Every structure is written in structure tokens, then in C-alpha cells.
Amino acid sequence: CEAALIRARWPEGFVCPHCGHRHGYGFRHGKNAVWQCSACPHQTSLRSGTLMAHSRLSLRTWMLAIYLITQSKTNIAALALRRQLGISWKAAWLLKHKIMEAMRQREAHRPLSAEVRVDGAYLGGERRGGKRGRGSENKVAFVAAVELHDGHPWRVRFDPVVSFSQAELVLWAARALTGPSHVTSDGLA
DSSP: OOOHHHHHHHHSSOOOOOOOOOOEEEEEEETEEEEEEEESSOOOSSSSTSTTTTTHHHHHHHHHHHHHHOOOOOOOOOOHHHHTTTTTTTHHHHHHHHHHHHHHHHHHHEEEEEEEEEEEEEEEEOOSSSOOOOOOOTSEEEEEEEEEETTTEEEEEEEEOOOOOOHHHHHHHHHHHEEEEEEEEOOOO
8 A cells, every 4th residue: 555655646756745855765663654855854754745645544444445435336335445554534524524524625617518418407405495496495496417428437526506597607618618529418507
């Protein structure tokens, strides 16, 4: 796990996060691998600056959790993650939400392109009174979009919108789509 993280973090060798110098030497401080820059006295650990920083969980636990969360077709529950990893429920819940937030942040600024399927949907429970169906104040409108490659889903976005008006959808398209795209929807005006 440590070797995989080193390759992912510094694919062309160590780079000091403080001064950008490309040479340093590594040593162990307890169980942690630490690098010190040759140009400045800055020391950095493998986990610093990542979502794993300040965590007492092992890299193996983090990597297994990332695998389980990203490979689950249905959302894995924190209780199931706890059983798989052998950690407390609170640690599993926090670990799951940290990984999911990192995934959300990474995808938030990556627009879809090529062949894209789009549909509008509402999310929310039922409450007594008020308007039912489309336009209900009890529900949140969002756009669901999936990017397809060779007919298979590649990436997906779920973005909340104020309404399904043309002006709102034009703003959404400017944020969520890029390049030459062929967009297909259900034909909602």
C-alpha cells in the first residue's frame, strides 16, 4: 500500500511540497515514512496533505475501504464497512464519508462530454398538504446526467437545480458539459 501511494503521489520521484525541489531522502519515524527535502529542512510524510492525514488507521485499511466503496454497485453501509475492515462503526462512518466527499470534490469540476444522457428528477419525501408532483415545494429538483462511451456508462453527475426552466438548464449545461457533446433527454420542453 505504501509503494502504491508513493507511485500515485510522486510518479516522477519526490517533490518537496514546500519549495518544489526534486531531491530528498526518506527515513522512518516510528511506523511512518517521512521525506526531508535536500534543499530546505522541510519534512513531509506520505499521508500529509491527503485525506489520510492525522488518521490512526493503517494504509491497508484506507486502501481496502477505498476499494470497497468504489467497487460497490449499491452504496455500502458503514455497518458493512465496519465488519469488512474490523474497525468501530464511528470510524467506518467517518472513513466512508471522507472518501465519498473526496470523490465528490474530484468530480464536481469535471464536465461531461461526448454522448450524454440527461433527465430531470425530484428528490424528497411526502408531506401532507401542498402541491403534489412536479413543482412541489417538498421536493428538490436535480439533473441526472450520464456520460456514455461505446454505449456503456462512464461518469455520472447529479446536480441540484432551482427549476427545470430553460434559463436554469442553460446555466447547468455551461457548468456540466464541455466540448462537442451529443445530449439526449426525454424531450421535456
